[in-house]
Amino acid sequence: MRILITGASGQLGLELSSVLKGELIKTFNTREVQGGYRLDLENFSQLEDFIIKKRPDVIINTASMTDVDKCEVERERAYRVNAEAVKHIVRASRVIEAYLIHISTDYVFDGQKGLYKEEDLPNPVN
Incomplete structure (x- = not known):
């Protein structure tokens, strides 16, 4: 099985790289x-082209801009990396019929409830 890990230099990407079996395709920025x-990830045509050429069976997207303060200052860039790039990963995964796992942070919730589930509605503070 061919597994693409985006953001392989981050904490989660490094951990996944050490435990997953199969042919790993690791990316970093x-x-x-x-x-x-x-x-x-901000070069959308390159991103889609890379995925289509590598043809992974599974894509695990762990790449993102996670520095909340930096995201507040660089809003456009944060949107391109954390939202638009994901759209292009989805498009390419559909073309090659790859299974996509997208990892997000808990920053999409306001922290009022705790122990969130995938079905819970997001309510970011900022």
Whole structure:
């Protein structure tokens, strides 16, 4: 099985890379990963082209801008990386019929309830 891990240089991406079996295709943007590919998620045509050429069976998207303060200052960039790039990953995954797992943070919730489920409605504070 061919597994693409976007954001393989982040904490979750590194952990997944160490435990998953199969042919791993690892991507990074800033911190290099041994055996990985540099991939700019803001270059949407390159992103889709990479996925279609590599033809993974599974895509695990762990890449994102997670620095909340930086996201507040660089709103357009945060939107491109955290929302628009995901749209393009979905499009490419549909073309090659790959199974997509998208990982998000709990920042989509306001923290009032705790122990959230996938079905809970998001309510971000900012």
